[in-house]
Amino acid sequence: MRQQPDLKQRLERDVAAILFRHRGLLESTCGETDANRMMVVISITHGAELHLPRSLPRLLAQTRALGLALDLLIGCNNGFDSPALVDFIERQSGCRIMHVFCTKVAPDQPAPILDRSGEPLRITAGSPGEDRCFLIHQSCAPDAPTNVAAGKIRMLGDLYGWIEQSIAAGWSPPQLLLACDAESEFDMTAPWTADGHGDPGLGLLIARMEADPNLQLLGTRNRFVVFETAGDGIRHPRPDCSVPSIQLYLNLVHTRAEGFMWLPGGGTLGRTEALTALYSFIADRYPGGRIEDVMVTVLAHAAGFMLDQESKVSSINRCAPVHNSTEATRQMDRYLSGQKDLESKFGPTVAGYVPMSIWSIIKTGWRLAITEIFGARSIKRFVNMSFNALRILSALPIFLRIRYAATNENSEDRGVSASW
Numbered sequence: 001m002r003q004q005p006d007l008k009q010r011l012e013r014d015v016a017a018i019l020f021r022h023r024g025l026l027e028s029t030c031g032e033t034d035a036n037r038m039m040v041v042i043s044i045t046h047g048a049e050l051h052l053p054r055s056l057p058r059l060l061a062q063t064r065a066l067g068l069a070l071d072l073l074i075g076c077n078n079g080f081d082s083p084a085l086v087d088f089i090e091r092q093s094g095c096r097i098m099h100v101f102c103t104k105v106a107p108d109q110p111a112p113i114l115d116r117s118g119e120p121l122r123i124t125a126g127s128p129g130e131d132r133c134f135l136i137h138q139s140c141a142p143d144a145p146t147n148v149a150a151g152k153i154r155m156l157g158d159l160y161g162w163i164e165q166s167i168a169a170g171w172s173p174p175q176l177l178l179a180c181d182a183e184s185e186f187d188m189t190a191p192w193t194a195d196g197h198g199d200p201g202l203g204l205l206i207a208r209m210e211a212d213p214n215l216q217l218l219g220t221r222n223r224f225v226v227f228e229t230a231g232d233g234i235r236h237p238r239p240d241c242s243v244p245s246i247q248l249y250l251n252l253v254h255t256r257a258e259g260f261m262w263l264p265g266g267g268t269l270g271r272t273e274a275l276t277a278l279y280s281f282i283a284d285r286y287p288g289g290r291i292e293d294v295m296v297t298v299l300a301h302a303a304g305f306m307l308d309q310e311s312k313v314s315s316i317n318r319c320a321p322v323h324n325s326t327e328a329t330r331q332m333d334r335y336l337s338g339q340k341d342l343e344s345k346f347g348p349t350v351a352g353y354v355p356m357s358i359w360s361i362i363k364t365g366w367r368l369a370i371t372e373i374f375g376a377r378s379i380k381r382f383v384n385m386s387f388n389a390l391r392i393l394s395a396l397p398i399f400l401r402i403r404y405a406a407t408n409e410n411s412e413d414r415g416v417s418a419s420w
Contacts, residue, residue, distance in 0.1 A: 007347040014285065015303045021164070022277035022303075028167045029273065033175040037126065038063055038206075039071040039163075039272060040178045041279075043155035048182035049082040050235040051227070051318075052089075055185050060092065060131065062186065062202040070095075071126060071174055072133040073163075077155040078104075079139050086135065095131040102158050104149035105141045107287040110161020110280070123166035123173075136162070152265075153292050157283025163276050173272045176209060178202075179279070179293075181266040183227070183235075185316045186220065201313030205269045208310060217270040217300055217307035219263035221255045223314040224248070226321045237316065244328035246398055247319045249365055255311040257364040262353040263300070263307060265293030267315025274305055286345075290338025297353045298346055332402050 040059065044052070052074075063070050072095075090097050100121055102111035113136065115121045126132050138158060140149045149155070167173055186205070189198030205218055224247035227235040243251065253260045268275070278296050282289065289295060300307050320327035342350050 007345070007349075011299075011302055011346055011349060014281070014299055017285070018277050018281045018299060018303050021281055022273055025164065025167055025273040025277055028170075029172060032172045033272060034125075034172055035175045036067075036128070037069045037071055037174040038176050038178060039073065039174040040180060041073045041075075041156070041159050041163075042180055042182060042184075043075045043077055043152045043159070044182050045077045045080045045152075048080075049085040049088075050229065050233070051183040052085060053234045054236060055183055055316075056089070056092070058185055059202075060095065062200045063131075065200070066203055066206060068206075069126065069129050070131040070133075071123070072131070073136065073159050074133060075136045075138060075155040075159045077138055077152065078149040081137070089133055089135070092131075092133075095133055097133045097135060099135050099137065101137045101139070102162075103139050103141050104154065104158070105144055107148050107151075107154055108157075108284050110165075110283070111138065111158045113158070113162045113165075122169045123162065123171050125172065151288060153283050153289060154287050156279055156292070157287060160276050160280040160283060163272070164280050167273075167276070175272065176206065177270055177272040177275045179265060179268045179270070179275060180315065181317070183316050183318050184266045186267060186313055188312055189223065189314050198314070201310075204313055205310055208308075209269060209271075212306075214306050215308060216274040216305045217263055217268060219255065219261075219297075219307070219309045220267035220269075220313045220315040221309070221311045222264045222266065222317050223251050224317050224319040227318050235318075238321075242322045243319055244322050244325065246328060246332050246402075252368050253364050255309040256368055259353070259361075259364065261309060262291075262294040262297045263309075264315055264317070265296075266317050267313075268293070268296075274300070278303075278305075290341060291335060294339065294342060294350065294353055298342065298350050301353075302346075302349060329398070329402060336402055 056072075060070065074089075086097070089095065099116065101114050101116070104111045113121050123134070136159060138149055138155055140146065163173065186201040187198035188201045188204070201220070205220070208218055209215055224243045225237040226242045228238050230236050250260070254264075255261060275296075278300055279292075282292055282295055282299070286292075286295065297307070319331060322328075339350070
């Protein structure tokens, strides 16, 4: 399919801007990055206080087991505040917490990051072996529109803008950066298992990046799970496969077939310069866009970055329970509306990363379901896989209906949350 001239020009313009930022970052670091630390970037809002108390200790345990110190940047979007969460982070042994502040004036401009005294602040080198958590409190300027800061991508713009400015000021950042969400956990759990008791997976991701210096972005396999609040007040994955059929379908196909190869925003590891160039550009150019992870994937590929998927490692993404079909459908509608917006921006370039045809959706689901069924090694698993396969087949008509009923939703001027 031939790309329309205006779409081709848009893509070429965007790629040129990303490569310009990337070159600037590489020149600033002179190739000197910190291989003994890893950076993690998370945008949080209401509900994160129920997830981070579970996911953060698991992340710290994995990085410490690998001998890596952590630079954790947590952006509290649009005035979000949780004293209980702050108290929890401060109680993490060996993790120093620093409160910094920013005031959003315009959606497409990174807000200056300030210390408690109101002075501009840059990230500098940390003490060897010390984990650091920068808690960035984002607010909206009094004279700015009320929705100027609303949305994940607008918080990410401030975080990656700060990284970019700090590197330009002389900071040698961690070599690797992990983009994830509040509920993200990284393990080797199979697609159709709901609990998170698989072996730790972060080490495999890092090993792959270290083994191939040319690899710039490495995605995980997205795995939807249903959470429930336990007696400790923390949300935990339910120990049964209770995800809705549409999300179950995506659990099966993501990273395993063309059209389902996007790098998930809840779990992508990359070279710091590459991910920073991509996210800072997208936040400036498309501050209200949805499914920013698919946009990152499309633009990274177009810019010539080397990217790959590690399907053995899953990253958790929360979803509604199976009986809440309304919210499950709404989640998919938000995603597919964002997909149509990307198609309107970049045309058929997105085809390798999101499903573009009825046939590809049906063929992929059927082929992989059959593969799982006949790969079962016990009667019990065979029965479970067969039941799940039937659920997936029942989801296909719903998925297709949502796919072709979805509107072309460009939220750049509406200030809504960018997360699907």
